[in-house]
Amino acid sequence: MEKRALFSSKILPYMLLLPQLAITLIFFYWPASQAVWQSFLLEDAFGLSSEFVGFENYRHLFQQPEYYRAMVTTAVFSSAVAVLSLAVSLLLATQADKQLRFSNGYKTLLIWPYAVAPAIAGVLWIFMFHPTLGTLSRPIKAIGIDWNPMLDANHAMTLLVLSATWKQISYNFLFFLAGLQSIPKSVIEAAAIDGSGPIRRFWTIIFPLLSPTTFFLIVVNIVYVFFDTFGIIDAVTGGGPAGQTTTLVYKVYADGRLGGDLGGSAAQSVILMIIVIGLTAIQFKYVERRVQY
Amino acid sequence: MVENRRYRNLLAYLILTIGIVIVAFPVYLAIMASTFDASTIINGNMPLVPGDQAADNYYRTLFIGGSASREPVGMMMFNSFVMAMGIAVGKILISVLSAFAVVYFRFPLRMTAFWIIFITLMLPVEVRIYPTYKIVADLGLLDTYTGLILPLIASATGTLLFRQFFMTIPDELLEASKIDGAGAFRFFKDTLIPLSITTIAALFVIQFIYGWNQYLWPLLITTQSSMQTIVIGIKKMITTQDALTEWNIAMTTAVLAMVPPVLVVIFMQRLFVKGLVETEK
Numbered sequence: 001m002e003k004r005a006l007f008s009s010k011i012l013p014y015m016l017l018l019p020q021l022a023i024t025l026i027f028f029y030w031p032a033s034q035a036v037w038q039s040f041l042l043e044d045a046f047g048l049s050s051e052f053v054g055f056e057n058y059r060h061l062f063q064q065p066e067y068y069r070a071m072v073t074t075a076v077f078s079s080a081v082a083v084l085s086l087a088v089s090l091l092l093a094t095q096a097d098k099q100l101r102f103s104n105g106y107k108t109l110l111i112w113p114y115a116v117a118p119a120i121a122g123v124l125w126i127f128m129f130h131p132t133l134g135t136l137s138r139p140i141k142a143i144g145i146d147w148n149p150m151l152d153a154n155h156a157m158t159l160l161v162l163s164a165t166w167k168q169i170s171y172n173f174l175f176f177l178a179g180l181q182s183i184p185k186s187v188i189e190a191a192a193i194d195g196s197g198p199i200r201r202f203w204t205i206i207f208p209l210l211s212p213t214t215f216f217l218i219v220v221n222i223v224y225v226f227f228d229t230f231g232i233i234d235a236v237t238g239g240g241p242a243g244q245t246t247t248l249v250y251k252v253y254a255d256g257r258l259g260g261d262l263g264g265s266a267a268q269s270v271i272l273m274i275i276v277i278g279l280t281a282i283q284f285k286y287v288e289r290r291v292q293y
Numbered sequence: 294m295v296e297n298r299r300y301r302n303l304l305a306y307l308i309l310t311i312g313i314v315i316v317a318f319p320v321y322l323a324i325m326a327s328t329f330d331a332s333t334i335i336n337g338n339m340p341l342v343p344g345d346q347a348a349d350n351y352y353r354t355l356f357i358g359g360s361a362s363r364e365p366v367g368m369m370m371f372n373s374f375v376m377a378m379g380i381a382v383g384k385i386l387i388s389v390l391s392a393f394a395v396v397y398f399r400f401p402l403r404m405t406a407f408w409i410i411f412i413t414l415m416l417p418v419e420v421r422i423y424p425t426y427k428i429v430a431d432l433g434l435l436d437t438y439t440g441l442i443l444p445l446i447a448s449a450t451g452t453l454l455f456r457q458f459f460m461t462i463p464d465e466l467l468e469a470s471k472i473d474g475a476g477a478f479r480f481f482k483d484t485l486i487p488l489s490i491t492t493i494a495a496l497f498v499i500q501f502i503y504g505w506n507q508y509l510w511p512l513l514i515t516t517q518s519s520m521q522t523i524v525i526g527i528k529k530m531i532t533t534q535d536a537l538t539e540w541n542i543a544m545t546t547a548v549l550a551m552v553p554p555v556l557v558v559i560f561m562q563r564l565f566v567k568g569l570v571e572t573e574k
Contacts, residue, residue: 003464007397007477016394017406020387020452027444028413031424038424092312095305108562109313114569115554116320117506117524123531123547124319127326127540133337135322169316174566198301227419231508235528249419253509256423265423272420280415 032273038266050263057267066243067251067268073157074247078225080161082218085168090210092169093176094202107177114170118228122235125163149237153244156237160245163236164229171224172217179213180206219283223276248272320551326544327351334540346541354545359530366546369523372438373505374553376522379442380504381497388451388496389489393481395452396459397467407456414449418510426513436520441511445504450572451496457571458492459485495568498561502554523550 039057041050061067096106113121128136131148140147149155183206191201230249233239239246239254246254248268256265322341326334329344358364394400395407418425425444434440462485470480486493511522521529527550530543558565 003396003460003467006399006467007480009398009477010400012477013394013398013400013403016390016398020391020410021406023387023443023447024410024413026428027425027447028416028421029409031421031428032416034424034427035421088312092309095308098302098305100302100305100309106309106313108559110309110316111562111566112555112558113316115502115506115558116551117508117554119508119524119528120506120547120550121319123527123543124323126531127544127547128319128322133335133339133540135339135341138337166316166319169312171569174569178570223417227417230419231506231524234508234512235531252420253422257513262423269420269422273416276417276420277415 035266035269035273038263039270040263041266042263053263057263058271061264061267061271066246069243070246070248070251073245074226074249077157077160077164077229077245077247078222080157081164081168081225081229082221084161085165085172085221086214086217088165089169089172090176090214093173093180094206096173096177097180110173111170113167114174116167117231118164118167119231119235121163121167122160122232125159125166126236129159129162151241153241156241156245160229160232160236163232164225167232168221168224172221175213175217176210179210183209216283219279223279226272226276248275320548323544323547323551326540327548329541331539331541334544350541350545351549354542354549359539359542364518364521364526366523366526366549368519369521369526370549370553372441372520373522373524373550375438376441376507376511377501377504377553379438380445380507381500383442384446384448384451384500385493385496387446388449389455389486389493392452392455392459393485396456397477397480410449410452412449413447414453418444422509422513429514435514436517440514441507441520441522442504445507445510451500454492454496454572455489458489462488491564491567492571494561495564495571497568498557498565499568499572501557502565505554 040052040054042053042056043050092110096103096110100106116124126134126149128134129140129147129149131137131150137147146152147155149159187205187209188201191205196204226247227249229247230253233245233247233250237245239250249272252265252268252272255261255268325341325343326339327350328347329339330346330349333339333344354365355367355370356365358366391406391410395403429435429440429444432440434443466484467480470484475483506524507522508524508528511525512528515521515525523546527543527546530546531538
């Protein structure tokens with residue numbers, strides 16, 4: 001699709017593009033290529049000199065058990081959040097799609113957590129489940145669980161999953177609701193006339209027709225857990241206890257800053273870039289094809 | 294809908310209400326915590342109805358700050374506001390201009406320029422965080438608003454959104470304004486911008502929330518406490534030694550940090566939904 005009517009000018013279009021191109025080159029391409037270059041360098045302890053070491057940083061990375069643990073943590077974290085938040089928001093969206101009174105009010109009351117910063121969401125949840133003063137820790141302790149997300153890795157991960165899910169429900173809810181509203185009513189009515197009940201209609205008609213939205217949301221949710229949950233992790237666990245809730249992105253941050261291992265951190269960045277590019281490619285492919293069974 | 298059975302709708306109301314309660318409860322607790330003094334919270338038996346310390350907590354938080362840090366949160370909110378506005382306005386400015394160039398002009402390297410911008414969609418700032426930090430440091434932009442804002446507007450979402458919208462504007466409009474003798478600047482100012490107002494507003498809402506909620510980037514590049522944003526400030530109030538955390542001040546700060554973006558979502562809901570759905574396409 002191209003415009004027929006145009007302006008002609010030799011210089012003006014370049015002037016118009018200049019601000020964005022300049023910012024993109026300086027703050028995007030230059031650092032991204034630096035990250036790739038740095039991943040092949042080894043700095044000395046004082047950061048004074050560096051030498052080219054080829055794939056040494058990568059080889060070293062794949063020898064660290066911590067790196068594999070971060071991979072597993074990221075996989076567990078993202079699949080738990082994706083499954084939980086998609087299930088809850090699909091349930092809520094199917095209910096909100098019915099003809100109810102105050103349905104707009106319900107919608108508003110469900111979408112506002114989108115505006116809460118991930119780090120703030122983390123703070124809210126750590127306050128609620130704080131081992132000594134949390135309002136909800138007492139009932140948990142009362143049923144005999146020694147709840148302490150600061151010492152127990154499983155508890156810490158549970159808390160992270162809950163707060164990340166809480167924050168993501170509103171986003172998924174909005175997209176599911178839009179998806180549900182775009183399903184033609186005639187299809188559903190036809191199925192009802194043929195005698196299928198609401199649950200059967202959901203699984204045989206609505207859910208398959210929603211699959212483009214669902215696939216899109218799965219990718220978005222994984223990307224969300226990879227990157228946007230940094231604030232939640234830093235506020236709730238700081239990657240602990242004993243590094244057991246450190247995800248791949250958190251490790252890039254921790255190794256580069258606290259560990260000062262810039263080469264290793266850059267190598268991790270490059271691997272992350274490859275993962276994100278892969279995810280984005282999958283997303284484009286599916287969104288284009290509009291998956292449907 | 295197909296059936297309209299009363300009990301089924303009752304079930305829907307019930308599920309939605311439970312959902313809303315779960316979604317609201319953490320925030321409700323934070324608001325309650327902002328109305329008690331520190332000792333009531335720390336002993337673990339905070340009541341679930343408001344206390345009487347709200348005025349004191351909000352005054353201290355906004356204008357004085359926690360007793361350890363003494364950094365007023367009002368200042369941090371100002372920084373957050375400047376950063377969020379800068380990101381929203383900056384991104385709209387650069388992307389409306391570049392989309393105008395890409396759609397309404399033909400010039401050598403047009404598609405190259407478009408792809409250079411488009412690729413940025415793929416990599417969030419988190420994966421290139423240290424090299425970006427180094428460049429910002431080399432440019433002397435640490436602890437400045439420019440340093441907080443510029444790296445975060447290097448992305449293609451706005452450009453794509455405006456490009457998509459400009460494509461839907463009928464060619465006849467441009468032909469008509471050309472016949473009336475309007476040049477590129479005139480067309481841009483008098484036709485394109487007025488038509489794009491809703492798109493601009495929707496993008497503004499999304500980018501304002503995005504900017505206000507930034508965490509990792511301001512955490513790295515602000516070293517002076519006077520440049521801190523509120524989202525960073527609250528993290529620093531929650532210390533690892535529990536005894537030192539003033540939870541009443543921390544939770545008051547959390548409430549204050551949520552108020553501006555949440556109000557934006559509630560009162561500009563239509564624009565917010567439009568922006569969210571369209572920037573993700």
